[in-house]
Amino acid sequence: MESVIMSQSEKENIISKTVDKYDGKLMDFIRPKVRNLEDAEDILQEVWYQFSNLSNISDIVNISSWLFSVTRNKITDNYRKKRTESLENFTYEDEEGSLLIQEFLLENNDENPEAKYFQDEIWKEIFNALDELPEKQKQVYLENEIEGKTLQTIADEQNENVKTIISRKQYAVKHLRMRLNQLYNDLNNN
Secondary structure, X not given: OOOOOOOHHHHHHHHHHHHHHHHHHHHHHHHHHOOOHXXXXXXXXXXXXXXXXXXXXXXXXXXXXXXXXXXXXXXXXXXXXXXXXXXXXXXXXXXXXXXXXXXXXXXXXXXXXXXXXXXXXXXXXXXXXXXXXXXXXXXHHHHHHOOOOOHHHHHHHHOXXXXXXXXXXXXXXXXXXXXXXXXXXXXXXX
């Protein structure tokens, strides 16, 4: 089988159309197989990153089969990896028992000065960590996570290819996890 050489714009067009067609299907496939949405999004980003870095996209005979096969492998890798847990999995112990950090951050703790202090410290550290990111990574992260924009939408708005946006988000997530890990450990040990 002979490889077809394609231009960068043809490759980006194929990537864009493939992301549009399969993004939701792959997420529906991943989501029931992992513990939380963040892991599912990470796996999906890894799949798109691998796809966008292929030098021979035109050689793939069945893109759907290739994507689901790679996705299955990434899910398996996720089970095997020993990695820092995501924000949703960390807990803060209070008098009423265990509370998810995500819920804790959104709670009104004005009547509990200690809880309010911890809540403020966590928010401060999150924003400090975000401020350490390069501006483009920070922007992609905030637009995707806070504003709920899809990575493809962000790519279109920034006139970038989707693999660049996927890569920026992936770097931002890794940085935030690394940077906030010590705070999570401190909070869980108090």
